[in-house]
Amino acid sequence: MxxxxxxxxxxxxxxxxxxxxxxxxxxxxxxxxxxxxxxxxxxxxxxxxxxxxxxxxxxxxxxxxxxxxxxxxxxxxxxxATTPPSPVDPSLYSLLSERSFLLDLLEARRILEERIVPLAARRATRDDLDAMDDALTARERGLAAGKHDVAGDLAFHTQLAELTGNPVLTSVMRYLSEMWLRSREKTGRRPTSPHKALQFHRQILQAVRRRQPSAARRALRRHLDDMRADIEERGR
Amino acid sequence: MxxxxxxxxxxxxxxxxxxxxxxxxxxxxxxxxxxxxxxxxxxxxxxxxxxxxxxxxxxxxxxxxxxxxxxxxxxxxxxxATTPPSPVDPSLYSLLSERSFLLDLLEARRILEERIVPLAARRATRDDLDAMDDALTARERGLAAGKHDVAGDLAFHTQLAELTGNPVLTSVMRYLSEMWLRSREKTGRRPTSPHKALQFHRQILQAVRRRQPSAARRALRRHLDDMRADIEERGR
DNA sequence: GTGGATTACTGGTCAGACCAGCAGTCCTAA
DNA sequence: TTAGGACTGCTGGTCTGACCAGTAATCCAC
The missing domain is CATH 1.10.10.10 (Winged helix-like DNA-binding domain superfamily/Winged helix DNA-binding domain)
Structure with a gap:
């Protein structure tokens, strides 16, 4: 032709x-x-x-x-995939399936959230807090009814970031959450006990509602420490 | 080639x-x-x-x-490809041109880098440090010859993140850098004095090379404080 | 039952082959 | 001399068939 x-x-x-x-x-x-x-x-x-x-x-x-x-x-x-496809930094892709990656991710989350949570305790508006409380209660009720989704647990952390009023922090947190989901999906790792996670979330939110930045940070640390222990243990 | x-x-x-x-x-x-x-x-x-x-x-x-x-x-x-792809969180796009966005961005950078720099001081290998030193020297020489690019200044910060050995931190830093560039491009903001930036970079790197986490963090803080003052002042 | 070996299946990888399009080379004919 | 076309060797695109290393379900012996 x-x-x-x-x-x-x-x-x-x-x-x-x-x-x-x-x-x-x-x-x-x-x-x-x-x-x-x-x-x-x-x-x-x-x-x-x-x-x-x-x-x-x-x-x-x-x-x-x-x-x-x-x-x-x-x-x-x-x-x-169960998680919505979201672009992940291509240079990280090959690491997603390695266990150490979750630990790296956790380190980054810790750095960020340790500072986000106190900020949230100081800046959050009453309305935002009420909304989060409702959401958490709904999740607790859902769990009691046998329903549980991992993405929802991460949503809590993203919402915490939103309370700071800094959209950049929210965006970064969302970014980390997406990688977290992808990584866990790829490794086929079972989520940690949803009950435990919700308890931690309740503690964190309570401290934030009471405007206690330090207490909130401590609760957050306990939560992340617990996750790390869980990852390190299961890896063996 | x-x-x-x-x-x-x-x-x-x-x-x-x-x-x-x-x-x-x-x-x-x-x-x-x-x-x-x-x-x-x-x-x-x-x-x-x-x-x-x-x-x-x-x-x-x-x-x-x-x-x-x-x-x-x-x-x-x-x-x-001639154009490397660089996605930015769509939900932030409309904020890029607001001055307060740079401040939000700065807050996020501060949270992250305040922890990255000490980690770098502890974990960086000799080779990495030498490479950074060379790069910085090259930039100093380039500046003396009248050449200066903003992206290079941000590259310094990304390289710092790389020194931690945690690819997630590197990725997040790159993510923030990307937004920083875009935002400044949109606002048409002039870069702060490149000389000043390089001096700060030199101070930070020196502390990192000497394995002094606290000093490194202090130098980093001075750098970011200076930038914030600069943004707030010019905004008026 | 209960636990270990078996087996079928899955993705991961390799080797070798052929096709069609592109680009220089070279040879021929005007 | 020079324009044109055939030639040749490269490139990516595709196919086939084979073997490996894990998973998971099954089956059989204890």
């Missing part, structure tokens, strides 16, 4: 098979044919279904993996 | 080979061994350089392609 690009014509965009697969899977998720947590067919099966080589399927899955759309666990399979 | 040094690429070792390659290439770009527009070695060549199959190389390149780090052109080769 002589359809070269005279100015009228666009350069022909040769599609890459893997791109097509990426789009198809994303569409299936968007259309909710694939729900979070669902297991995708194996790579071999998928390849045959699309009449394509396994290599092309793998390239597609690798991309979706990086995008956070999908979680790939060797020996088990590939699953639709 | 017509001749590509293969010695730049290290043999690969642990889990998922493609992740390692992604990181190596990103590192090479970050270290400016690979410049925007440069052509990467062919897939086959790259594979051999890291003792890995071509498939793994392809998976890595596919990811880098999606991330916008690299441009792949069939028949020609793979090239480093």
């Amino acid at each position: 002589a359809t070269q690009e005279h100015s009228l014509f666009q350069p022909v965009r040769r599609s890459r098979v893997s791109e097509d697969i990426v789009r198809q899977i994303q569409d299936l998720i968007a259309a909710e044919h694939l729900q979070p947590g669902d297991r995708l067919p194996g790579e071999r099966e998928l390849a045959e279904a699309v009449s394509v080589s396994r290599q092309s399927v793998r390239e597609a899955l690798r991309v979706l993996d990086y995008l956070g759309v999908v979680i790939v666990r060797p020996g088990e399979g590939t699953f639709v | 017509a001749t590509q040094e293969h010695s730049l690429f290290q043999p690969v070792r642990r889990s998922r080979v493609s992740e390692d390659i992604v990181r190596q290439i990103q590192d090479l770009i970050a270290a400016e061994h690979l410049q925007p527009g440069d052509r990467l070695p062919g897939e086959r060549e790259l594979a051999e350089a890291v003792s890995v199959s071509r498939q793994s190389v392809r998976e890595a390149l596919r990811v880098l392609d999606y991330l916008g780090v690299v441009i792949v052109r069939p028949g020609e080769g793979t090239f480093v």
Whole structure:
């Protein structure tokens, strides 16, 4: 064919098979044919279904993996991610699945939250505090009814950051939370006891409500220390 | 760079080979061994350089392609993209142009860096410190020759974060730097005296080199206090 | 029961092969 | 001499088939 690009014509965009697969899977998720947590067919099966080589399927899955759309666990399979896909610093990506990464993440959280919590105790408005209290109570009730989502636990910490009134702190906290979720999802780590977490949250919030910055920081430290101990222990 | 040094690429070792390659290439770009527009070695060549199959190389390149780090052109080769992608939290976008935003940003930086700097003083390796020293000296010389770029000043702070050995802290610092640049770009704010900044940097680095965490933190505080005063004053 | 070995399956990796497009080279014909 | 086309070697794109190392469910012996 002589359809070269005279100015009228666009350069022909040769599609890459893997791109097509990426789009198809994303569409299936968007259309909710694939729900979070669902297991995708194996790579071999998928390849045959699309009449394509396994290599092309793998390239597609690798991309979706990086995008956070999908979680790939060797020996088990590939699953639709439960956390909303959020861009993660690409340079950190390869670390997400290492246990030490959660400890690094925890160190960063500690640095930040140790200062956020006292600020929240000083700056939060009455209304904000009431709203958080309601949210926490709702979560406690939800847990009693057997319902529990990890993202909600992290939301508490992000909300704490919001109380400071500094949107940058909120943004950074959200950033760390996203990495936390991704990392834990990739490692397949079980969440720590939700009851314990809620108790800590209650303590922190109480101190904040009473405008006791130091007490709030102490409670926060206990919470993070407990998490660290949990990570270090399970890692063995 | 017509001749590509293969010695730049290290043999690969642990889990998922493609992740390692992604990181190596990103590192090479970050270290400016690979410049925007440069052509990467062919897939086959790259594979051999890291003792890995071509498939793994392809998976890595596919990811880098999606991330916008690299441009792949069939028949020609793979090239480093000219514009590195830098996402900013959309919810903050509208705030970028407000003066108070720089103050919020500064508060976050202070919280983080006040803890980063002492950590750096404790953990940094000799080599890292020497490298930073060289970089700082180069910048001093550049300034004397009338050359000055704001991004370089922020790079100092990011490098400080790297000294902690905690990639999360580095990432957050980079995240804040990104917003800082954007915000200042939008507000059209003139940078503070580059000479003054370099002097502060020199003081901080010296304390870190001498393994004096407290002194390093004090120097860092002076630096940030100075910046805040500068922002508040000019805002009037 | 209970626990250990077995086995089928999954992703991770490798090797080698072929295709189509791009770009220089070289040879030929005007 | 020079314009044109064939040639050649490179590049990424794709496919096939094979083996490895984990997971998880099963089954069998104790």
